[in-house]
Amino acid sequence: MDPTGTNLPAVGEYNQAVVLDAIRRRPEGITRSELAGLTALSGMTVTNVCRRLLDAGLVEEHGTRVGGPGKPAAVLRLNPSGGFAVGVHIDPAAITYVLVDLSGSVRDHSRTGTPTAGEPAAVISEMAEAIEGLIERSLVDRSRILGIGIASPGPVDVENGIVLNPPMMPNWHLVPLRRALGEATGLPVLLEKDTTAAVVAELWFAEPGSSRDFAFMYYGTGLGTGIAVSGEVVRGIGSNAGDAGHITVDPHGAVCTCGRRGCVGYITVPRALVERAVLDGLLTADEAGDPDDMGDVSAAFHRLAALDAAGDPRARAIMVDTARSLARAIVVVVNLLDIDEVIFGGPFWNPIATSLLAELPEAVWSDPALVPPHPVRLVQSDIAVDVAAVGAATLVLDTTFSPRPSALLLAAD
Incomplete structure (x- = not known):
């Protein structure tokens, strides 16, 4: 097997992928005739593909189902293992x-x-x-x-x-x-x-009928944006689409590394919030640690989030300002893409999720720059692990x- 990424196991050609995907999306099980009707493939093609998938151990038969005259049909399910x-x-x-x-x-x-x-x-x-x-x-x-x-x-x-x-x-x-x-x-x-x-x-775990047009606001050591349109990932010509960090949200804000002021990816990230907490007297310099050491930044950021959760008004003010800055960037993204959902996640999101999601909807919906007339849902990712x-x-x-x-x-x- 080629280790460079050019030879993932040949689960197969297009028809095989269609059938496997259809089985995966129906955890309750599906018969071969139902697969043929769903995929518009011939019964013979479905039968041959299912035989290969069974032989490969990717799917299993789980009981039978009576769907009309004739003998009961075998029910196929994905084999997670x-x-x-x-x-x-x-x-x-x-x-x-x-x-x-x-x-x-x-x-x-x-x-x-x-x-x-x-x-x-x-x-x-x-x-x-x-x-x-x-x-x-x-x-x-x-x-x-x-x-x-x-x-x-x-x-x-x-x-x-x-x-x-x-x-x-x-x-x-x-x-x-x-x-x-x-x-x-x-x-x-x-x-x-x-x-x-x-x-x-997010697309992999999406429920049938859920939104297929959304932005993912990724909150890590930096701020990034991922995009899905019509159920497809938007990658761009160089697979680097979604860098929204240099959207200006505060023309009088701190100077970003790019030379502009108030870039959302500079003033809302964990290191910036920790630095403001020190300036506001909420954290000591010792508690903040080295701003270039992400271990120190992470520890200080979690202290700040804990203070906010405990009701400290200075910590709360930092979170409200952060939410308003994020909201301005979200409005730009929503206007540009005409999407109806923004999903939030990332390694630093959970500690501040409750606080920011309490502020973000009103900040977005009340922004006079918001153009699309449809509702925009702001939700946290359901994926528990990173x-x-x-x-x-x-x-x-x-x-x-x-x-x-x-x-x-x-x-x-």
């Missing part, structure tokens, strides 16, 4: 690993600190060891691992599997991560921008299941 995928999310604060089964359920996960000052080669070696440990601890059959998905801060070169120059990771410049991790593990590897991976996860890590794993599954011809082949190195 028929295959697994590993998801890895690299963030300047931590590296998260998840192991998911074919249904997308997280079987196991772990997290380690990200040695931002370390050499990429050493970090990749540690990543490979962590992945092997995750697989061994979960007791799954390693031959059933379909591949590894990596969610990385952008910008990334998805076609060639290269991490270009992520913020707050100074040594990670032009790192061929896909090839290196593939060689270290012997498994196929896919690379995706972290915000895009989050959108992949959404980008889960998205990276479901990227592997999506490549396996997807009935879109363009998604069935991976570019060669």
Whole structure:
């Protein structure tokens, strides 16, 4: 098997992916005749595809169903243990690993600190060891691992599997991560921008009939946006779409690294909130720690969130201002895309979710710049474990299941 990401197991051609996807989306089970009617494939094609899926252990027969004259029909269901995928999310604060089964359920996960000052080669070696440990601890059959998905801060070169120059990771410049991790593990590897991976996860777990047009506001060490339109991930020509961090929301705000004032991705991120908490006398300099150490920033950010939850008015003022700044950026995104849902998540979102979601709806709906006449839902992601890590794993599954011809082949190195 080619470890560079060019040879995910050939679960097959287009018809096979269509059938497998249809079975996955009906956990209660589906018969072959129902599959034929749903997919518009011939009965013979469905029968042949189902035989291959059964032989591969990807689906199972669970009882029978009477649907008309003749003998009862066998009911097919996805076999969650028929295959697994590993998801890895690299963030300047931590590296998260998840192991998911074919249904997308997280079987196991772990997290380690990200040695931002370390050499990429050493970090990749540690990543490979962590992945092997995750697989061994979960007791799954390693031959059933379909591949590894990596969610990385952008910008990334998805076609060639290269991490270009992520913020707050100074040594990670032009790192061929896909090839290196593939060689270290012997498994196929896919690379995706972290915000895009989050959108992949949301689409994967979406209920039938749910919104397929949304933005994902990703709140990590930085702020990013992932986009879905008509049920498809919007990646852009270089797979780096969604960088909304430089939307100006406060023309009199702090000067961003880009030279402008009041960029939303500069004034609303955890490090900025901690710095304001120090200026407002809410945290001491010792409590805030080193602003360039994401471990220190994370600890101080959680202290700030706890103070807000306890009712401290100064912490509350910081959260209200943050919500209003985010709302201005959200209005720009909603106006641009004409979407009806914004989903929030990311490694730093949960501590402030309740506080911000109490402010955001009114701040968005009352903004005179809001154009679309339809309601806009603002919700938190239902994915409990790190959404980008889960998205990276479901990227592997999506490549396996997807009935879109363009998604069935991976570019060669």
